[in-house]
Amino acid sequence: MKIKIKYFEGAQPLEQFSQGNWIDLRSNIDIEMKYREFALIPLGVAMQLPKGFEAHIVPRSSTFKNFGIIQTNHMGVVDFAYSGSEDQWFFPAYALRIAKIKKGDRICQFRIQQIQPNITFIESELSPINRGGHGSTGIK
Secondary structure (H helix, E strand, C coil): CCCEEEECCCCCCCCCCCCCCCEEEECCCCEEECCCCEEEEECCEEEECCCCEEEEEEECCCHHHHHCEEECCCCEEEECCCCCCCCCCEEEEEECCCEEECCCCEEEEEEEEECCCCCCCCCCCCCCCCCCCCCCCCCC
């Protein structure tokens, strides 16, 4: 798949690593956040995703450990309509301690997926076989 991308000033080119199927995104600024402060951290890219696809943005597994920030919406979704040359991607961060992030630090990751097909819901009785309700698979 080929995707048109715009890099904002100073942004590093993206790389897809062979070890995984998520692509890292980097902060495009130096930022210091105070405890309980919110910031939209620019990621330095805008993309024109193919129609019918969207990008899912999530923190890297080490983001909280390394920087003390969490993503406020837990997962960002960029749909194919957000594709203009000024539609930069951002990471909405909330600091749970003093956070120092340098330009170029890998703070989140994304993957591209097809959007959900159109669904029609039909009200009906469901199977009489139940799995056991919420949390029924146990703790092991």
